[in-house]
Amino acid sequence: xxxxxxxxxxxxxxxxxxxxxxxxxxxxxxxxxxxxxxxxxxxxxxxxxxxxxxxxxxxxxxxxxxxxxxxxxxxxxxxxxxxxxxxxxxxxxxxxxxxxxxxxxxxxxxx
Amino acid sequence: xxxxxxxxxxxxxxxxxxxxxxxxxxxxxxxxxxxxxxxxxxxxxxxxxxxxxxxxxxxxxxxxxxxxxxxxxxxxxxxxxxxxxxxxxxxxxxxxxxxxxxxxxxxxxxxxx
Numbered sequence: 001x002x003x004x005x006x007x008x009x010x011x012x013x014x015x016x017x018x019x020x021x022x023x024x025x026x027x028x029x030x031x032x033x034x035x036x037x038x039x040x041x042x043x044x045x046x047x048x049x050x051x052x053x054x055x056x057x058x059x060x061x062x063x064x065x066x067x068x069x070x071x072x073x074x075x076x077x078x079x080x081x082x083x084x085x086x087x088x089x090x091x092x093x094x095x096x097x098x099x100x101x102x103x104x105x106x107x108x109x110x111x
Numbered sequence: 112x113x114x115x116x117x118x119x120x121x122x123x124x125x126x127x128x129x130x131x132x133x134x135x136x137x138x139x140x141x142x143x144x145x146x147x148x149x150x151x152x153x154x155x156x157x158x159x160x161x162x163x164x165x166x167x168x169x170x171x172x173x174x175x176x177x178x179x180x181x182x183x184x185x186x187x188x189x190x191x192x193x194x195x196x197x198x199x200x201x202x203x204x205x206x207x208x209x210x211x212x213x214x215x216x217x218x219x220x221x222x223x224x
Contacts, residue, residue: 004153031212035215040220041217041218042117042202042215042216042217042218043154043202043215043218045212045214045215048212088153088154090153090154092210095210096210097142097144097159097167097206097209097210097213098156098159098167098170099144099146099154099156099204099213100156101146101153101154101155102153103151103152103153104152104153
């Protein structure tokens with residue numbers, strides 16, 4: 001089955017860029033998602049990328065997909081304290097509804 | 112347009128009791144998915160239901176767990192004789208079609224004492 005890995009923690013200073021990384025084993029995912037989970041809250045879809053794309057930009061967010069290395073990253077420009085949360089990458093394998101989630105990266109933004 | 116609703120948001124049960132978690136999908140959505148998030152882990156798929164049908168329960172523990180999505184009313188995830196290892200956040204998601212984007216609810220945090 002598919003496995004999705006993320007580093008557990010990331011700490012950045014306010015105003016800097018954050019880069020959250022994700023690696024996956026199964027390349028059949030049609031969509032790759034980034035979700036944000038604030039303390040005690042549910043999952044908020046931040047952005048997603050189709051597997052046939054290399055990059056997607058959405059305001060402060062940039063998603064990069066390296067299919068050869070099976071590596072996905074989320075860059076947050078000008079990181080703010082409100083960005084402190086857990087970020088999950090998830091894959092939506094083709095032909096299935098079972099989203100596969102990474103373990104989540106806890107982002108802490110220092111003022 | 113209300114999103115996916117889950118209740119209760121927090122549930123505390125003693126070992127051996129039953130837990131009932133409810134999920135109301137988004138308006139117009141007839142596909143419901145339940146996921147479990149154990150502490151310090153990502154979400155894991157449990158079950159996929161359509162109205163009155165369980166489509167895929169491959170992620171459900173074999174015993175004590177059951178799910179339903181009746182013709183009327185919310186989807187229910189039921190855990191009988193809870194144990195401490197059942198303590199987790201349980202998320203529900205819904206979609207309008209089987210492989211379309213899933214929208215997640217706020218989750219129910221179950222604590223078993």
